[in-house]
Amino acid sequence: xxxxxxxxxxxxxxxxxxxxxxxxxxxxxxxxxxxxxxxxxxxxxxxxxxxxxxxxxxxxxxxxxxxxxxxxxxxxxxxxxx
Numbered sequence: 433x434x435x436x437x438x439x440x441x442x443x444x445x446x447x448x449x450x451x452x453x454x455x456x457x458x459x460x461x462x463x464x465x466x467x468x469x470x471x472x473x474x475x476x477x478x479x480x481x482x483x484x485x486x487x488x489x490x491x492x493x494x495x496x497x498x499x500x501x502x503x504x505x506x507x508x509x510x511x512x513x514x
Contacts, residue, residue: 455503457502466496
């Protein structure tokens with residue numbers, strides 16, 4: 433009986449460690465921002481005085497942050513109802 437409960441707890445723990453649907457949306461948005469940021473980075477001038485050279489680092493960092501949030505984003509628990 434005790435072994436069965438331990439196995440059920442381990443299975444439930446593995447189910448809780450998956451990436452949620454909203455987490456996948458954050459990851460996809462982060463990947464899009466990374467692609468956009470590196471594309472803008474390729475359009476910078478050598479001196480670094482144009483608009484893409486100013487904004488691309490922030491877009492790239494934002495993309496990495498969104499990917500990290502998407503990986504650790506918890507699933508929303510619905511209370512009450514079915």
